[in-house]
Amino acid sequence: MNEVDISKNITEYRKRKKMTIKELANLTGVTPSLLSQIEKGSANPSINTLKQISSVLDVPLFNFFISDVPTESLVVRKDSRKKIMFPEDDSFAYELLTPNSKGEIELMLMKIPPQGASSKEQFSHKGEEVAYVIKGDVRLHLMNSVIELNSGDSVKIPPHSSHKWENVGNCDCEVIFAVTPPSF
Template identity: 50%
Template structure:
């Protein structure tokens, strides 16, 4: 929680509204000096004061308490992706890490390769897009051949499996929530 600067966030929301400190203080019914101290980090506002400021600024109270993201950690360079080999499959993680509720990866399935021996299920919802080649996807009791440009949505707990019975590699971009890696 060391990255949280409540005062800076109050000031940012105030400036986004185009208000002076005095205008916000009047709307929120707090003293201008108290608001100034909060914005400069010299005073910690009570929960009640945060609620009043949030209402005046028309933002959720929790928005003052969100940690600042280090944007450098959000960028994944193509040569720095986390790579995993599971049996004959290669996965490249496009998400920065395994935290959060969404993971996006590229799965490469070689000819005569498959994601598993039998149909598997997981609690995550999945959307996949075929970047290259073609692949057979099993969804419950049905089979579909997906070609480059095709996509599929796999609901939570639906049994499924990927299988490449073709002569070229299949490259699949997929996102899953929550992250299952």
């Protein structure tokens, strides 16, 4: 876990507002000396002081506690996706579109070849799922129903609902789906 640098965050938000330490001090009622020490990291602000600063800077208090994440770690390049393949059918695949499964949501791309299926039997998982058909025609076996979906259609699958995807067309089918919490 990254350590949060509150002092750096306060300084950054103050500079975005084009304020000097003295101006911020006048508006918050905190001495310029204390603000300077807070921004240098040599003094720890009280919650009340943080509330005053956040109010004057018009920034939610929690923003001071957020650390930067390297933006490159948020990107998943097309040719670098993690793939889940199955030995019994290597033409069927899932591709992870999120960088990993550590967040609150997981985005996947499912590719089903013509006349292929996601599994032999219906399966369920604890996560809620929303799927969008990008390409092709697919049949979704959802609990005791069968739903025909075409390119552009979407569907929500409730948690713990048994389901199975089946490509009923003669071309590849692609479905993007989000699962929360991640289950793959």
